Amino acid sequence: MSDSRSALLVIGSGLKLYREYLVKSAAARARRAGHALVLVNNLKPTWQHEYFDEISVVNVFDHALLAEAARDVATRFSIAGVLCWDEPLVMPAAELAVEFGVPGLGLPGVQGCRDKYSARTRLTEGGLLQPGFAMSADVSEARAAADRIGYPVVVKPRALGASMGVVLARNEQELQDAFRVASDASLVGDEAFRGGAIVEEYAVGPEISVDGAVHQGEYLPMFVARKRTGGHPYFEEIGHVVDADDPLMSDAALMDTLARAHRVLGIEDGITHSEVRLTDRGPLIIEINGRVGGDLIPFLGKLATGIDPGEVMVDVALDNRPDIVPESRGVVGIRFGYPQHDCLVRSVQLPEQAPGLVTASAMVEPGTTLRLPPGGYIARHSFVVCHADDSVTCEEHLQAATDQVVLDAEVIAPKPAGSMLEMPAGLLEVDK
Structure with a gap:
């Protein structure tokens, strides 16, 4: 552990399955730079102990309590930067960055990321293609x-x-x-x-996402993910593929649109996850999120390009222009397993071997209830990650691996209309 009295403050660790790889890289980068890593989290720590020098547990979704806990950390450490990759917390994290005088999305920037109506209004007024x-x-x-x-x-x-x-x-x-x-x-x-x-x-066209860094207002794209959705009429994200040589990375219209959108929204410093429809009228920004992508997209990007988003986050938080030059050239994808009906999980069997298989994991324990929209979201029982030399082969590998996943579950009745939706365990829960 670092003996430094300066620290990077992390707001929310997220779930281990989705975010530990980021925490590991960020912790190593922070310590190489001579800073401790301090976490303010909603749940009592388990796996987080390995990476953080200090951990405070509060209801981070109560922004007043979160700010109080962050200010308490600032009595013991000099805050060198603020990190956040948890969507519900990007706004208070940006506010704390302003309060501590360290790089962040900025108040106009985080408003444009978090508030979709504000973003639509400002992007339209800025002359960008919008619905x-x-x-x-x-x-x-x-x-x-x-x-x-x-x-x-x-x-x-x-x-x-x-x-x-x-x-x-x-x-x-x-x-x-x-x-x-x-x-x-x-x-x-x-x-x-x-x-x-x-x-x-409704904007018609393929949907993609682009993870990028912003340093002093300069937009620096890292990688593109091609998105697969399902669950009509909902938009559940069931898979992504990142190709280090995706031609969209050199598409002038797309990259100009993304850079302009970030400027219009006033995003200052941080990592963003932009979702875009490729329409016949040109690239249309669906939204810009003030964090790295979810769904393990940054993990895919790291494997495909060699760019480590955890390290990039720390660099930007410390006001250093990050190195986003790809170190490798590959194609890596992920496919999530969803049940066909609301269900109570008994077990999940995973493939041990499959062409191009990188990893496979169950995402739930036996006894977990999975609710499909509108009764619940992100009702995933498993995922598989595969690599290949090209995108078509990668999709074939993902399908072959997914076909080997076996879900044993009891079908249950959907929730009544108007019921409070269910979320994956730990996502919005709080330890008292």
Whole structure:
């Protein structure tokens, strides 16, 4: 452990399965730079002890309590930087960075990342291609907005991640159900953004994501992930493929759009995860998140390109321009296993060998309840990661490995309409 009295403050560790690889790299980078790593977390630490010099446990979703805990850390350490990769916490983390006078997304930047309505408004005013959209407080406003925009429309909460509460509505009848789902889902988010929903034009085209760093306002793209979604009319993310030689990394229109969008939103320093539709009118920004990608996308990027997002996060937090030159050239993908129905898991069997298999893991314990949208989200029982020399072969490897996953589960009835949605264990839970 470091003896330094300066520290990088980490707001929320996230779940081990999704984030330990980032924590490991960030901890090593921080200590090489002479800083301790201090965590403020919602759950009592287990695996985190190996990486952090000090850990405080508070209800981080109560932003006042989080700020109080962070200020307490600042009485013992000089805060050299603030790190956060947990979507519900990026806003208070950015506010703390401003308070401590260290690099961060900035207040306008984090507002543009967290508040989808603010982002749509500002990107439209900035001259970037955007869908028609409107914020709706109730079903009647949503119906009027959809009539103006034209069906099909996407209905979504104002400030959630992981496609939670995002629904496609093809007509007025579907719109009413979609609005209820989106508005109800918003209730698990920040209080300021609860209730109502955004109604927006459905953008047609392949969807991708781009993870990049921002250093003093300069946008530095790291890697592109091609996204696979399912669960119609919802947008559950079931897989991603990162190709170090993806031609989109040298697509001038895409990269110019991303750089302009970051400037318009006023993002200063940090890591972002941008979601983009490649439409026949050009690249259309769906949203820019003020954190690295979820779904192990940064892990895929590291394996495919050699760029380590954990190290890049620390560099940017310490106001150093990161090195984002790829060190390797590969293709790596992930595929998540979802049940066909709401269920109670008995067991998950994984492939031990498969072409290109890097790793496979169960994501739940026996006895776990998995709820599909709209009763729950991210209802994954497993994942497989595969590599290949090209994207087509990688997709073939992923399908072959996925076909070997066996879920033994008891089908259960869906939750009644209007019930509070269920999330994966640990995601929004708090230890008292």
